[in-house]
Amino acid sequence: MIEKLLKKDIIEVLEDLYGIKDYDLQFQKTRKEFDGDITLVVFPFTNFSKKSPEETGNEIGEILNLSDFIYSFNVVKGFLNLVINDDIWLAQLSDALKDNSFGFINANKEAPTYLVEYCSPNTNKPLHLGHIRNNLLGFSVAEILKASGKNVQKVQIINDRGIHICKSMIAWQEFGNNETPETNNIKGDHLVGKYYVKFDQQYKLEVTDLVKNGIKHEEAEKTSPIFIKAQEMLLKWEAKDPDVIALWKKMNSWVYQGFTQTHKRLGVNFDKNYYESETYLLGKEVVKKGLDMKVFYTKPDGSVWIDLSDQGLDEKIVLRSDGTAVYMTQDIGTAIKRHEDFNFSHMTYTVGNEQDYHFKVLFLILEKLGYSWSKNCFHLSYGMVDLPSGKMKSREGTVVDADDIMEQMFQNAKNIAADLGKLDQLSENEAQELYETVGMGALKYFMLKVDPKKRMLFDPKESIDFNGNTGPFIQYAYARINSILRKNNSIIGIDMGVNISDKERELIKLILEFPKLIQESANSYSPALVANYIFELVKEFNSYYQSTSILNAESESLISFRVALSKKIAEIIKSGMLLLCIKVPQRM
């Protein structure tokens, strides 16, 4: 905000002094070790001024210093450090205080619609830590986009059909003894996952047996009885066999109950679900159209392909020789359907970076088919969550289960609270709620503070931290401010004559960055920017809190100013953390 005001003045000065027009100014925050608030980089002007960087900086500074904004200036090497007048900061803070949704832009009807897809699970096993990253990223990006003034729809596509679910179904039929979530008190998605594992075990046994009997390994993998049964079941499903469909519906409903529970605890939600069983046939029509347009071509065996070698990519199949759809076909169809459903301007797919290639191809195909909105489709490609031993592998039992880790975080929060003797003032219900808030806060912040693009490491042996750059650290600061506000919440308004300290000035500057930060994290689809910003704000506040008494300040106007400053910071912490799907406690 301040930059905008300054910009006008500086551009004038540059034109008067050196005849420079419309130069793209480079501002940066003045580093802590120097005196000043905003720094203008003057190196680029030396070409025009024909003087040293120092002289150039001084020349510009002298004239700017006449302005009301500037209190003083200094030049170090090629950097012109500007000290802004305190009443400017106070006025800006005062404006921010009046704004109840500071930093947030409400989307009106004309605002563009952004679709955000995330989660998109298979229905044959429960969610794991990787899904937690996916869900949190997708949800958070959606919230950040909303905050930046977009209309947002959260969607997922549920991969509810195919050979994988048939494997669970067959294994349940063969070994399940009619076990249900109710009879054995097991969460539905875990129950179905159990039979998916059971299938795999049985399959391996059978393959081993066949190999012992002299059959080649490759052959054995294709002829094992249980594998054949699964394939037959898939065919029956596609033929809409009533018994198979009934079983399929029953087992999927178990899974959905489980997913709903997990999503609820995680705190994420969706505006619309797409089911692959309903969309897997979409796209075939489009392939025909694409053939007419000569975007695709047919091979002798009848399969349909696209040649992307001129874009540096390969040939890619879009329809099997038997005429059935592949993943790509469905995704083409689903994308088009979504555009019909929502007329979105942008669509984001939150999917791991192992599918980078797939989405590159998908967007290219949509473009070649003439869907101009394809250029606004974005693959939010995030890195895998790895264990110290490498990738999580369900077959090796190294998968970190989503429900387990959430429960573990709750227990950790409870234990730590007990160690710290925090239990006294709270009722049992309040205490339970607090453990949940803090435990989940630690987990979610841990996942979101890392740049989405980067792969991240999770070590199950070392539990997630509660100190330092963590969710609970931030929540604690919020609770402390709340404690102050419970004692004094009377803000008379900012006295413009109040003297502010360096720390207070730094805090005001940080507060004023919040609106821009939301826009930046929306533009870069990065909740990590929000996380790191809140951390910086809280760190600065904690230092201030420790060194400065808020309620015992020397004068009424100073108390009022400090309470107002703290309150605004608490508001930003709360609204910022909500963008990360993290709640903040009143006490902790």
Next chain:
RNA sequence: GGUCUCGUAGCUCAGUUGGAUAGAGCAUCUGCCUUCUAAGCAGAGGGUCACAGGUUCGAAUCCUGUCGAGAUCACCA
């Protein structure tokens, strides 16, 4: 092998279109609760930004190459 991504302190990570002496947290060590909540604060040590060139006033950031890690290149999803 082709394509893509990544490599910053012992560990986990920041570092906005190239800018000043590369920053946090954890871990280690030293202090601070009679004062608004110590899940906190203040401080110390810890670096060849993988390596080598190049571009320029200036490079962790851009380009090229080398090494290392990962992903992907299926009539799987």
